[in-house]
Amino acid sequence: MLDATKVDFNQPPPFEGRNLYLTDTSLRAAIVREGAAWGDPRLTAWGAILGRAETFDLASRANRYAPELRTHDRFGNRIDEVVFDPAWHELMALAMREGEHASPWTEPTRGAQVVRAAAYLMHAEVENGTQCPLTMTFAAAPVLARHASELPRLAETWLPRVLAAEYDARGLPVSQKASALIGMGMTERQGGSDVRANTTRAQAIGNGEYLLTGHKWFFSAPMCDAHLVLAQAPEGLSCFLLPRILPDGARNSVRLTRLKDKLGNRSNASAEAEFDGAHGWLLGEEGRGIPIILEMVQHTRLDCSIGSAGLSRSAFAQALHHARHRRAFGKNLVEQPLMQNVLADLAVESEAALALAMRLARAFESDAGETERAFARLATPAIKYWICKRTPMVVAEAMEVLGGNGYVEESALPRLYREAPLNSIWEGSGNVMCLDVL
Numbered sequence: 001m002l003d004a005t006k007v008d009f010n011q012p013p014p015f016e017g018r019n020l021y022l023t024d025t026s027l028r029a030a031i032v033r034e035g036a037a038w039g040d041p042r043l044t045a046w047g048a049i050l051g052r053a054e055t056f057d058l059a060s061r062a063n064r065y066a067p068e069l070r071t072h073d074r075f076g077n078r079i080d081e082v083v084f085d086p087a088w089h090e091l092m093a094l095a096m097r098e099g100e101h102a103s104p105w106t107e108p109t110r111g112a113q114v115v116r117a118a119a120y121l122m123h124a125e126v127e128n129g130t131q132c133p134l135t136m137t138f139a140a141a142p143v144l145a146r147h148a149s150e151l152p153r154l155a156e157t158w159l160p161r162v163l164a165a166e167y168d169a170r171g172l173p174v175s176q177k178a179s180a181l182i183g184m185g186m187t188e189r190q191g192g193s194d195v196r197a198n199t200t201r202a203q204a205i206g207n208g209e210y211l212l213t214g215h216k217w218f219f220s221a222p223m224c225d226a227h228l229v230l231a232q233a234p235e236g237l238s239c240f241l242l243p244r245i246l247p248d249g250a251r252n253s254v255r256l257t258r259l260k261d262k263l264g265n266r267s268n269a270s271a272e273a274e275f276d277g278a279h280g281w282l283l284g285e286e287g288r289g290i291p292i293i294l295e296m297v298q299h300t301r302l303d304c305s306i307g308s309a310g311l312s313r314s315a316f317a318q319a320l321h322h323a324r325h326r327r328a329f330g331k332n333l334v335e336q337p338l339m340q341n342v343l344a345d346l347a348v349e350s351e352a353a354l355a356l357a358m359r360l361a362r363a364f365e366s367d368a369g370e371t372e373r374a375f376a377r378l379a380t381p382a383i384k385y386w387i388c389k390r391t392p393m394v395v396a397e398a399m400e401v402l403g404g405n406g407y408v409e410e411s412a413l414p415r416l417y418r419e420a421p422l423n424s425i426w427e428g429s430g431n432v433m434c435l436d437v438l
Contacts, residue, residue: 012325012326016053021043021044021046022048023317024122028040030355030358031114031118034111035111036114036118038109038111039115043119047122059412063129066267067083067259067267067269069256081223082256092133093167100116104116104364104365108366113364114358116138121307121310121313124309124313125313128264129267130267131307133183135303136224137224138303139298139303141162141182143295144158144241147283147284151241158174158241161174161177162181167179169223174247175247180225181224181225182226182227184293184296185216185218185273186230193429198231198237200212200232209279209280210233210240211279212231212240213276215273216275217272219271222244222270223244227242229280230289230293234286235286238284239288240282243280246279253277258272259272263422264418264421265419298376301427304388308388309391311391311395312390315346315394315395315399315413316343316350319399319401320343333401342401343401350394356383356387360380363379381434385433387423391420395417396420398416399416
């Protein structure tokens with residue numbers, strides 16, 4: 001019988017068990033270049049947590065055991081709950097303690113956006129589904145803060161919990177929770193990106209409260225405590241905060257009809273939803289829904305760029321790791337001239353994406369001047385378009401470096417490959433980004 005302990009199978013050691021920050025010289029340089037060197041100790045600690053084998057195992061498990069929709073309990077009562085594997089909850093708790101969902105708002109120091117972007121980028125190297133509720137909560141916070149004076153419950157009940165760092169997955173009224181997550185619901189079946197074609201209706205019932213009737217074709221992260229949604233009010237398309245659980249403990253009339261069976265992003269739930277007189281609170285004025293929610297979308301588009309840069313970095317790093325340890329034709333792959341060309345191309349793509357994403361994050365700083373804000377408005381859709389378009393090709397090339405090992409599910413590359421096209425679609429596809437720039 002073959003003794004595997006005495007045979008050199010020419011396989012690389014595990015990729016896991018590294019500090020994702022300390023092993024990324026380009027990211028460390030970007031932190032200094034973009035004025036956030038103070039974040040180095042924090043990012044070093046976060047890079048160590050993310051690079052652990054245990055964290056990679058959580059990511060694998062969360063995607064292998066996808067969320068399930070339970071529309072009714074065993075007594076036939078409507079519950080509309082999404083059940084996740086425990087690995088999902090562990091990853092969410094880690095990211096919220098790090099502050100990926102809120103740190104620039106709770107610690108508005110110069111460089112806070114850059115540090116948070118670096119943390120988010122490293123998270124994207126390991127797991128992507130959990131980033132969906134984190135980015136939407138991050139993006140919703142300034143919108144809610146802007147309208148807090150109009151709705152006292154925002155300032156008193158919602159904002160403190162949106163900014164809190166203790167993950168709380170319980171389905172309770174927000175006043176009874178340690179923290180709250182915010183999702184988004186814009187897309188409808190008949191319109192897609194053309195949200196002005198939305199047919200969901202909102203009827204005022206007094207004190208800024210409305211009843212919403214209609215549907216959403218993509219209801220992102222339905223387990224969130226509330227969603228920002230668009231609906232047609234008498235004065236036009238308007239933005240509403242739609243809670244999952246009402247203040248009295250009753251479930252809002254949001255019916256989850258099914259979860260999307262997606263190509264990738266398997267750990268995260270995306271639902272189809274129907275509103276049957278669901279309670280929502282108006283944000284801003286009637287007819288101003290698109291400008292209000294676009295403030296949120298501007299931040300989620302930033303995160304699409306950062307997340308895709310993280311995907312490219314992960315794919316390149318794993319390809320380089322393989323090439324350094326795998327021998328073929330008398331040399332390590334990394335020494336073969338043609339492979340050096342491939343790895344150099346991957347390095348250029350990855351580092352260019354990282355540089356663009358981190359520069360864009362600096363334009364979102366709280367002390368950004370008028371020129372920087374104008375740059376952010378124009379560059380965000382342009383950079384999202386470019387980085388997200390390039391990422392699938394980068395991941396595919398990296399997978400080829402690993403050969404057959406990169407094509408089997410024990411490798412992380414198949415999951416990265418399925419994930420790679422998503423950010424080009426979410427928050428506006430390529431043509432929408434081009435039109436936004438124009």
